[in-house]
Amino acid sequence: MPEHSKSEHSQSEQPARPIKPVPFRGGGFAPKPMRIIAPVLFIALISLWESGSRTGWISPLILPAPSEAFAAFMELLKSGQLVLHLKASLLRLVVGWSAGTALGLVFGIAAGLFTVARGAIVPFVAAIFPIPKIALLPLFIIWFGIGEESKIATILFGTFFPTVIAVYGGIDNVDRGLIRMGQSFNLSWWSIVWKIILPGALPAILSGFRISASIAIILLVAAEMIGAEYGIGAYVLLAGNLMAMDQLIAGVAMLSILGLTVSWIIGRAEKYFLKWRV
Amino acid sequence: MDLQLKHISHSYDDTDVLQDIDFRIETGQIICIIGPSGCGKSTLLRIIGGLEQARSGEVLQIGEPPADCLNPLTYIFQDFALLPWRTVRGNVSLVLEDHGIRGSRADAIIDDVLARTKLSDFGNALPRQLSGGMKQRVAIARALSVRPACLLMDEPLSALDSQTRELLMDDLIELWLKEKYTACYVTHNLGEAVRLGHKVVVLSRRPGRIREIVDIDIPIDQRQSHPAMLADKQAYLWGLMREEAMAADQELTHA
Numbered sequence: 001m002p003e004h005s006k007s008e009h010s011q012s013e014q015p016a017r018p019i020k021p022v023p024f025r026g027g028g029f030a031p032k033p034m035r036i037i038a039p040v041l042f043i044a045l046i047s048l049w050e051s052g053s054r055t056g057w058i059s060p061l062i063l064p065a066p067s068e069a070f071a072a073f074m075e076l077l078k079s080g081q082l083v084l085h086l087k088a089s090l091l092r093l094v095v096g097w098s099a100g101t102a103l104g105l106v107f108g109i110a111a112g113l114f115t116v117a118r119g120a121i122v123p124f125v126a127a128i129f130p131i132p133k134i135a136l137l138p139l140f141i142i143w144f145g146i147g148e149e150s151k152i153a154t155i156l157f158g159t160f161f162p163t164v165i166a167v168y169g170g171i172d173n174v175d176r177g178l179i180r181m182g183q184s185f186n187l188s189w190w191s192i193v194w195k196i197i198l199p200g201a202l203p204a205i206l207s208g209f210r211i212s213a214s215i216a217i218i219l220l221v222a223a224e225m226i227g228a229e230y231g232i233g234a235y236v237l238l239a240g241n242l243m244a245m246d247q248l249i250a251g252v253a254m255l256s257i258l259g260l261t262v263s264w265i266i267g268r269a270e271k272y273f274l275k276w277r278v
Numbered sequence: 279m280d281l282q283l284k285h286i287s288h289s290y291d292d293t294d295v296l297q298d299i300d301f302r303i304e305t306g307q308i309i310c311i312i313g314p315s316g317c318g319k320s321t322l323l324r325i326i327g328g329l330e331q332a333r334s335g336e337v338l339q340i341g342e343p344p345a346d347c348l349n350p351l352t353y354i355f356q357d358f359a360l361l362p363w364r365t366v367r368g369n370v371s372l373v374l375e376d377h378g379i380r381g382s383r384a385d386a387i388i389d390d391v392l393a394r395t396k397l398s399d400f401g402n403a404l405p406r407q408l409s410g411g412m413k414q415r416v417a418i419a420r421a422l423s424v425r426p427a428c429l430l431m432d433e434p435l436s437a438l439d440s441q442t443r444e445l446l447m448d449d450l451i452e453l454w455l456k457e458k459y460t461a462c463y464v465t466h467n468l469g470e471a472v473r474l475g476h477k478v479v480v481l482s483r484r485p486g487r488i489r490e491i492v493d494i495d496i497p498i499d500q501r502q503s504h505p506a507m508l509a510d511k512q513a514y515l516w517g518l519m520r521e522e523a524m525a526a527d528q529e530l531t532h533a
Contacts, residue, residue, distance in 0.1 A: 175359075177355060177357055178359055178361060180355075180359070181353070181355060181359035184327060184329055184351075184352065184353040185373040186376065188376055191375070195375075199363045276362050276363040276404050276406070277362070277406075
């Protein structure tokens with residue numbers, strides 16, 4: 001005990017040494033999802049916009065109030081036109097995207113598994129992927145006519161290429177150790193592809209779906225602006241031609257909701273199929 | 279079923295990896311292969327199991343594997359090689375499905391191998407929920423499910439921390455005492471080699487040649503009680519390897 005008190009004493013003899021806690025410098029760089037922020041911000045922006053329009057600060061010629069856009073939407077709903085527009089758009093989107101994705105999967109898997117197919121497909125995809133498919137629409141109209149076929153073909157081509165790239169990229173990234181394991185247990189070629197390679201490539205394939213679905217919506221609207229009677233794109237184009245800004249905003253909002261819905265569906269699919277991931 | 283390696287030589291491009299490797303893996307024995315890093319131990323194991331083709335020489339299967347054996351040469355990998363999207367049971371079932379074993383027959387086999395590897399309570403867990411030691415036990419269970427004639431183990435304990443390694447080593451010994459499996463065990467850990475091996479094949483640095491085949495004639499279950507004899511064997515092996523390892527280390531720095 002005397003030694004203890006002595007050491008304490010000797011410490012208190014040096015009052016000049018400052019004592020402070022070590023400052024914390026970790027943390028940060030880890031944004032977390034917070035569900036409340038987006039709706040609050042969205043409501044705040046809409047109300048700011050609405051009040052700006054009501055007070056005359058935003059001219060209705062430049063930008064209609066959100067309430068007017070909503071009224072235009074309700075009018076569309078009541079007239080029964082909404083269903084026709086949505087039906088036409090969704091049909092093109094679903095058919096075009098599904099066909100493009102199915103073909104993309106076939107060609108992507110071929111490029112991921114076979115040397116010859118890779119040699120044929122990869123340069124071809126690299127050459128055609130960067131062409132804006134909308135530039136090919138006139139060509140498609142000549143080939144397939146002005147009806148549904150040319151619009152679906154545009155979406156199909158737009159979805160095909162990113163799917164091919166996502167699929168063979170995903171297959172390339174499958175752990176070779178797992179494939180070797182499959183071979184070491186004498187699994188058949190089909191079993192290795194079906195039970196090891198495809199599930200391993202699925203995360204990349206699903207993020208490819210996210211990209212191809214967005215591209216499909218963009219191309220849908222562009223294609224519908226040429227020679228379509230119904231469809232959200234046709235509705236937006238008509239509204240623009242008539243300078244009906246409230247309808248234009250309503251149409252654009254519908255596109256945004258369509259995009260959000262698609263992204264939500266893919267998010268659900270990811271949650272379901274990739275629950276084995278962390 | 280014995281395995282006889284006959285004059286195995288191998289090279290990648292212009293680099294010789296293995297030269298004239300010749301030894302026999304006898305039924306019921308564990309052969310350990312040790313050698314400095316980069317001496318081609320893992321390549322040799324891949325050649326033994328037919329995952330890679332040697333440039334010259336051959337591996338012969340002497341005698342028929344037991345009739346109930348589904349996959350005579352079965353690997354256990356260093357990185358476990360479990361499918362992350364399948365549960366523990368699913369990972370075992372994967373290697374049975376191709377043999378047409380499904381349903382209650384598969385369940386019986388899976389229950390049995392999980393019990394033997396002390397995993398019965400974890401059948402429905404996903405690999406990411408398991409520790410490294412548990413993952414390797416799943417891989418061992420998977421290997422046992424196909425009733426291999428020879429286990430080919432590629433540094434199975436190297437990815438684990440030292441305590442887990444100790445536990446799993448005990449499991450491997452216990453399992454051998456019960457079932458007398460045949461194995462070829464590649465490791466860089468001399469301690470593992472002297473505890474588990476009946477014979478230790480010491481390879482030289484690249485190109486890998488057989489430096490010596492050391493017999494360890496203490497029965498496996500008595501090794502824990504003869505620590506001095508084991509230490510002698512280990513020191514002898516280290517004597518063989520020391521210069522090779524140093525030279526191999528220098529080679530890497532120059533490369």
